[in-house]
Amino acid sequence: xxxxxxxxxxxxxxxxxxxxxxxxxxxxxxxxxxxxxxxxxxxxxxxxxxxxxxxxxxxxxxxxxxxxxxxxxxxxxxxxxxxxxxxxxxxxxxxxxxxxxxxxxxxxxxxxxxxxxxxxxxxxxxxxxxxxxxxxxxxxxxxxxxxxxxxxxxxxxxxxxxxxxxxxxxxxxxxxxxxxxxxxxxxxxxxxxxxxxxxxxxxxxxxxxxxxxxxxxxxxxxxxxxxxxxxxxxxxxxxxxxxxxxxxxxxxxxxxxxxxxxxxxxxxxxxxxxxxxxxxxxxxxxxxxxxxxxxxxxxxxxxxxxxxxxxxxxxxxxxxxxxxxxxxxxxxxxxxxxxxxxxxxxxxxxx
Amino acid sequence: xxxxxxxxxxxxxxxxxxxxxxxxxxxxxxxxxxxxxxxxxxxxxxxxxxxxxxxxxxxxxxxxxxxxxxxxxxxxxxxxxxxxxxxxxxxxxxxxxxxxxxxxxxxxxxxxxxxxxxxxxxxxxxxxxxxxxxxxxxxxxxxxxxxxxxxxxxxxxxxxxxxxxxxxxxxxxxxxxxxxxxxxxxxxxxxxxxxxxxxxxxxxxxxxxxxxxxxxxxxxxxxxxxxxxxxxxxxxxxxxxxxxxxxxxxxxxxxxxxxxxxxxxxxxxxxxxxxxxxxxxxxxxxxxxxxxxxxxxxxxxxxxxxxxxxxxxxxxxxxxxxxxxxxxxxxxxxxxxxxxxxxxxxxxxxxxxxxxx
Numbered sequence: 001x002x003x004x005x006x007x008x009x010x011x012x013x014x015x016x017x018x019x020x021x022x023x024x025x026x027x028x029x030x031x032x033x034x035x036x037x038x039x040x041x042x043x044x045x046x047x048x049x050x051x052x053x054x055x056x057x058x059x060x061x062x063x064x065x066x067x068x069x070x071x072x073x074x075x076x077x078x079x080x081x082x083x084x085x086x087x088x089x090x091x092x093x094x095x096x097x098x099x100x101x102x103x104x105x106x107x108x109x110x111x112x113x114x115x116x117x118x119x120x121x122x123x124x125x126x127x128x129x130x131x132x133x134x135x136x137x138x139x140x141x142x143x144x145x146x147x148x149x150x151x152x153x154x155x156x157x158x159x160x161x162x163x164x165x166x167x168x169x170x171x172x173x174x175x176x177x178x179x180x181x182x183x184x185x186x187x188x189x190x191x192x193x194x195x196x197x198x199x200x201x202x203x204x205x206x207x208x209x210x211x212x213x214x215x216x217x218x219x220x221x222x223x224x225x226x227x228x229x230x231x232x233x234x235x236x237x238x239x240x241x242x243x244x245x246x247x248x249x250x251x252x253x254x255x256x257x258x259x260x261x262x263x264x265x266x267x268x269x270x271x272x273x274x275x276x277x278x279x280x281x282x283x284x285x286x287x288x289x290x291x292x293x294x295x296x297x298x299x300x301x302x303x304x305x306x307x308x309x310x311x312x313x314x315x316x317x318x319x320x321x322x323x324x325x326x327x328x329x330x331x332x333x334x335x336x337x338x339x340x341x342x343x344x345x346x347x348x349x350x351x
Numbered sequence: 352x353x354x355x356x357x358x359x360x361x362x363x364x365x366x367x368x369x370x371x372x373x374x375x376x377x378x379x380x381x382x383x384x385x386x387x388x389x390x391x392x393x394x395x396x397x398x399x400x401x402x403x404x405x406x407x408x409x410x411x412x413x414x415x416x417x418x419x420x421x422x423x424x425x426x427x428x429x430x431x432x433x434x435x436x437x438x439x440x441x442x443x444x445x446x447x448x449x450x451x452x453x454x455x456x457x458x459x460x461x462x463x464x465x466x467x468x469x470x471x472x473x474x475x476x477x478x479x480x481x482x483x484x485x486x487x488x489x490x491x492x493x494x495x496x497x498x499x500x501x502x503x504x505x506x507x508x509x510x511x512x513x514x515x516x517x518x519x520x521x522x523x524x525x526x527x528x529x530x531x532x533x534x535x536x537x538x539x540x541x542x543x544x545x546x547x548x549x550x551x552x553x554x555x556x557x558x559x560x561x562x563x564x565x566x567x568x569x570x571x572x573x574x575x576x577x578x579x580x581x582x583x584x585x586x587x588x589x590x591x592x593x594x595x596x597x598x599x600x601x602x603x604x605x606x607x608x609x610x611x612x613x614x615x616x617x618x619x620x621x622x623x624x625x626x627x628x629x630x631x632x633x634x635x636x637x638x639x640x641x642x643x644x645x646x647x648x649x650x651x652x653x654x655x656x657x658x659x660x661x662x663x664x665x666x667x668x669x670x671x672x673x674x675x676x677x678x679x680x681x682x683x684x685x686x687x688x689x690x691x692x693x694x695x696x697x698x699x700x701x702x703x704x705x706x707x708x
Contacts (some may be wrong), residue, residue, distance in 0.1 A: 080589060082589060090475050091475060092455075092472065092478060092485065094455055094486070097452055097673070098457060098670070099456065109520075110519055115452060115673075116586075116588045117586045119590075119598050120586070120589070121593070122591050127486075129483065129486050138677055140677050141521065142520075160458065163469065163513075165468070165469065165497030166500040167383075167499055168499070199595065217647065234476075234477065236493070237388055237440075237471050237495065238436075238440055238471060238493040239472065240477060241477065244477065249498060287474070313469070313474065313477065313493065315474055315475045316455070316456035316471060318469035318471060320469065322498070334560075
């Protein structure tokens with residue numbers, strides 16, 4: 001558990017907005033190379049790591065995907081010393097005023113998101129929430145410096161440093177979904193000295209927050225026999241309806257719903273029971289809003305499972321996650337990969 | 352000791368310590384300790400009064416010295432814990448003027464031990480578009496210190512935004528620049544006090560909740576005149592419809608802001624003129640803060656006893672009372688230079704009845 005903390009802090013401190021994942025991809029790649037047989041990058045920027053199985057070819061394969069892209073913002077125009085921005089991924093603009101950011105211009109420029117004074121806003125926004133299009137980024141630089149260093153299309157990422165909140169919890173931005181990347185890394189580490197029957201593809205997928213484009217194309221390219229998506233789910237907290245949220249530190253979330261193969265869900269439940277890994281079941285709607293959907297419908301269809309890690313305050317720069325939940329998820333994934341044998345696909349029959 | 356003050360690395364480090372310290376109105380102890388450590392070795396007298404103000408005297412030399420009160424407030428806006436809802440979730444109220452639209456999604460530090468916490472927000476995925484058209488009220492927010500840490504926080508603890516001081520090119524980004532810029536400036540002025548005056552330094556408490564410390568400090572010192580050092584809002588941002596922004600209050604980079612009138616004070620015209628003349632004689636940039644609302648400790652000081660001629664000089668700062676303000680280093684330097692030069696030129700006849708206008 002203690003091992004995961006420094007890695008997770010490093011993960012959320014690496015930038016990688018949707019479609020621009022290179023910095024975090026390189027960082028993950030460095031960590032995966034020593035614990036995988038080969039590592040490569042897909043056409044749309046997902047990171048693929050293969051741990052080869054031992055069954056004769058053609059060998060069945062398991063793909064586990066955790067998206068690595070982050071939500072953030074992008075410069076739309078420069079007005080004197082200030083920048084207008086648009087969102088990358090889904091952001092509630094009401095959490096933005098006063099946020100610390102980094103503008104990725106010709107160099108990295110620290111800044112802050114400003115809510116202009118009332119008299120500089122349209123009348124309907126003077127007292128209520130200010131639309132993202134009327135918020136500004138201030139880098140503290142003079143207008144000529146801004147003109148030289150920043151242009152439309154430059155990325156703006158959250159700069160909130162990781163906060164060790166309590167013994168088992170970390171707060172910060174982009175824990176959605178770097179927490180799951182950490183779980184997938186734990187899975188690879190646990191399997192390092194074990195032989196698998198199946199091939200295992202660990203995928204840090206790109207572009208999930210915008211289009212699910214990374215997981216969809218990786219699943220097509222790698223054509224796994226089974227796919228598992230790992231993503232964060234709602235952690236219980238103020239304002240979050242209790243029937244939609246899960247306590248931090250109380251275990252892994254096993255999802256079920258139209259995106260998930262029922263027999264696969266059942267297999268995970270039985271495995272968790274056997275391993276005494278605590279879990280809760282979440283029923284996801286018609287579209288889980290995750291990589292599970294994109295992988296389920298890839299090529300001629302892939303039996304897919306979705307595992308969740310509870311996270312408070314999703315899509316804010318102060319998301320909170322339990323480290324215990326991450327390591328448990330990693331262990332469950334590893335044990336699942338190790339349990340797959342030549343007969344497994346036959347067990348996956350429809351009722 | 353060089354008698355002309357400047358802002359170098361040492362002063363910058365001190366401002367960093369001062370802004371990172373937590374001192375919500377009524378609980379100014381952390382800043383008071385830094386101030387006392389800095390000034391005790393260099394003043395003739397220093398004491399902490401009944402409300403918690405630091406009152407220090409640095410006497411000059413020669414005849415007919417004016418007794419000049421210089422005041423800067425130590426307190427900052429913040430939060431006070433009012434109730435423990437559940438293991439790690441705490442209700443709170445704001446202390447001082449905080450726009451609730453700045454709270455969601457911010458880290459905070461709670462209590463004397465600086466326990467880290469976050470003010471979360473409902474995930475955007477679970478909000479309706481109607482909901483997103485309403486501001487999030489303080490009532491709906493909680494400070495979350497993380498599972499297992501609830502016992503480290505108690506009702507009555509103060510909390511502040513958790514922003515650390517950073518340089519942004521020619522600017523500075525920090526919480527509580529209002530008024531740690533004034534506090535840091537006043538410390539330098541005490542260190543380099545001109546000999547023609549008795550410098551009466553008041554590091555005041557509870558400015559943000561009603562100028563409470565400054566009133567009693569002015570009473571105690573009974574000075575001939577007062578100069579209030581504060582940080583005033585710079586509203587120098589573009590308007591949404593690209594119309595001219597004629598209500599900028601002050602502008603970053605345009606120099607120290609001299610007050611003429613605000614909601615609480617009509618500033619002494621002789622002192623305003625003295626500052627303007629000093630700036631022009633010394634080639635120091637300055638600006639007149641646009642007359643209007645707002646106020647400084649002068650509101651409490653100038654009506655104290657039989658009246659105390661007062662003026663305010665402020666370092667312009669964007670986004671005061673939010674997690675992260677932005678100020679320009681050159682404005683701070685020029686504020687220090689202007690006030691120091693103005694003090695050195697002070698003569699008793701300045702306060703003779705103003706019949707020039």
